[in-house]
Amino acid sequence: MTKREQSYPAFAVAVDLVVLTVLDGALQALLIERGEEPFQGRLALPGGFVRIDEGLEAAAARELAEETGLRVAHLEQLASYGEPGRDPRGRVVSVAYLALVPEPPTPTAGTDAAAAGWRRAVGLAHRKLAFDHRRILRDGVERARAKLEYTTLATSFCPPEFTIAELRQVYEAIWGHPLDPRNFSRKVLSTEGFVEPTPSATTRGGGRPARLYRAGKASELSPPLRRPTT
Amino acid sequence: MTKREQSYPAFAVAVDLVVLTVLDGALQALLIERGEEPFQGRLALPGGFVRIDEGLEAAAARELAEETGLRVAHLEQLASYGEPGRDPRGRVVSVAYLALVPEPPTPTAGTDAAAAGWRRAVGLAHRKLAFDHRRILRDGVERARAKLEYTTLATSFCPPEFTIAELRQVYEAIWGHPLDPRNFSRKVLSTEGFVEPTPSATTRGGGRPARLYRAGKASELSPPLRRPTT
DNA sequence: TAAATAGTGTCTCTAAGACACTATCAT
DNA sequence: ATGATAGTGTCTTAGAGACACTATTTA
Numbered sequence: 120m121t122k123r124e125q126s127y128p129a130f131a132v133a134v135d136l137v138v139l140t141v142l143d144g145a146l147q148a149l150l151i152e153r154g155e156e157p158f159q160g161r162l163a164l165p166g167g168f169v170r171i172d173e174g175l176e177a178a179a180a181r182e183l184a185e186e187t188g189l190r191v192a193h194l195e196q197l198a199s200y201g202e203p204g205r206d207p208r209g210r211v212v213s214v215a216y217l218a219l220v221p222e223p224p225t226p227t228a229g230t231d232a233a234a235a236g237w238r239r240a241v242g243l244a245h246r247k248l249a250f251d252h253r254r255i256l257r258d259g260v261e262r263a264r265a266k267l268e269y270t271t272l273a274t275s276f277c278p279p280e281f282t283i284a285e286l287r288q289v290y291e292a293i294w295g296h297p298l299d300p301r302n303f304s305r306k307v308l309s310t311e312g313f314v315e316p317t318p319s320a321t322t323r324g325g326g327r328p329a330r331l332y333r334a335g336k337a338s339e340l341s342p343p344l345r346r347p348t349t
Numbered sequence: 350m351t352k353r354e355q356s357y358p359a360f361a362v363a364v365d366l367v368v369l370t371v372l373d374g375a376l377q378a379l380l381i382e383r384g385e386e387p388f389q390g391r392l393a394l395p396g397g398f399v400r401i402d403e404g405l406e407a408a409a410a411r412e413l414a415e416e417t418g419l420r421v422a423h424l425e426q427l428a429s430y431g432e433p434g435r436d437p438r439g440r441v442v443s444v445a446y447l448a449l450v451p452e453p454p455t456p457t458a459g460t461d462a463a464a465a466g467w468r469r470a471v472g473l474a475h476r477k478l479a480f481d482h483r484r485i486l487r488d489g490v491e492r493a494r495a496k497l498e499y500t501t502l503a504t505s506f507c508p509p510e511f512t513i514a515e516l517r518q519v520y521e522a523i524w525g526h527p528l529d530p531r532n533f534s535r536k537v538l539s540t541e542g543f544v545e546p547t548p549s550a551t552t553r554g555g556g557r558p559a560r561l562y563r564a565g566k567a568s569e570l571s572p573p574l575r576r577p578t579t
Numbered sequence: 580t581a582a583a584t585a586g587t588g589t590c591t592c593t594a595a596g597a598c599a600c601t602a603t604c605a606t
Numbered sequence: 607a608t609g610a611t612a613g614t615g616t617c618t619t620a621g622a623g624a625c626a627c628t629a630t631t632t633a
Binding site: 127128129130131132168169170171172173174175196198199200201202203208209210211212214341342343345348 | 403
């Protein structure tokens with residue numbers, strides 16, 4: 120950075136969390152209802168200010184634990200948002216993080232949230248949220264959609280052991296497109312390191328028991344699993 | 350963000366720029382030599398503090414204009430870096446931007462830079478830079494490499510009109526791999542919106558004149574142009 | 580035995596990779 | 607003519623998409 124600047128303007132730095140899961144066959148995001156001004160009563164992303172001695176990712180992990188207590192399978196930085204005026208309280212730069220969690224137990228509302236809950240991401244796309252959180256949420260959802268194509272991140276939405284059908288349903292929920300079960304199986308099983316077989320099987324589906332798999336060691340998918348066009 | 354926080358700790362917010370170009374058949378980054386402490390004499394990314402009434406991208410664009418005056422073909426946010434202790438002067442969160450520029454005229458050193466210049470990205474990977482700038486540079490280079498696969502961003506490195514061979518040389522320089530000219534041509538020309546033909550041709554290569562193209566309207570490449578393995 | 584879900588095999592077609600020849604300029 | 611670079615065509619093969627049948631469980 121430059122040295123010429125004599126003054127270091129004072130900013131507040133916050134982290135905001137786009138927490139996503141797959142629930143009832145749909146991609147859902149964790150939102151809180153704001154209890155105070157500004158934007159009282161409006162839905163908002165969970166988050167909070169970064170402490171002065173704390174790293175960005177550490178702050179995100181702390182807020183996530185404080186506000187949800189969920190087991191988090193994946194946490195990555197999304198982007199930063201810092202338009203002047205995005206927060207009426209002052210000059211706040213917010214570093215957004217994307218968190219992916221498997222099958223969620225109902226989240227407990229944090230001390231600062233009037234209510235917390237999962238809402239379907241598609242319905243949220245046109246709803247007014249606090250601050251610029253709709254934009255942040257949209258960026259997070261798009262990041263997740265895109266990353267399913269070329270990473271093994273879908274396993275982050277699954278329990279520790281899962282069936283191929285459950286993994287496929289993650290893709291279908293997030294992309295909003297049905298996938299051919301046979302072609303999907305072939306792709307997943309032929310991609311080295313995507314999933315590892317376990318000795319066990321489950322019958323929670325009702326029909327013939329399905330083999331259970333664990334997430335493999337690979338993180339990239341190459342060639343990618345392309346999202347159907349339409 | 351949370352409301353419970355009573356104090357808003359004061360941070361400085363900076364932008365750092367990973368400015369990339371293709372020069373002498375290699376990917377090169379714009380670096381300055383720091384004239385003052387901390388890290389005096391060490392190479393660093395250009396950048397500066399964000400003003401209190403200024404957006405993040407606006408600050409990046411301003412610094413870019415101030416320090417280089419280059420025509421910028423592409424500017425996107427890269428990531429934010431905010432470990433405590435990354436800047437000995439205090440708590441600084443840096444929002445890094447990635448800028449891609451075509452054939453550069455020699456950059457003019459900014460007022461705050463002892464010297465500015467292009468250095469090969471590969472050689473820089475193992476060199477000590479100021480702050481955590483080596484990490485930021487590495488992230489920027491990797492972003493550029495990856496984005497060549499699934500976007501038309503390579504045209505950002507080219508002049509307004511360019512030949513297919515010049516576009517191919519951008520890929521070869523950034524990926525560090527030779528590409529088959531015939532397969533490359535087929536891919537580029539058969540991808541709708543990648544390039545648009547112009548009526549003119551050039552003979553700056555020496556042999557048969559080559560047709561000139563302009564960047565097309567498409568920004569995504571689907572299916573992608575895969576990077577050779579090895 | 581009927582219903583439900585799991586798991587596999589084949590054909591086709593698109594597109595990438597490997598490769599060789601012809602075309603058009605300058606000298 | 608020779609050298610240099612541009613531009614096109616073919617064969618092969620990997621892999622995606624479409625599609626139908628058999629297998630194993632519960633009710």
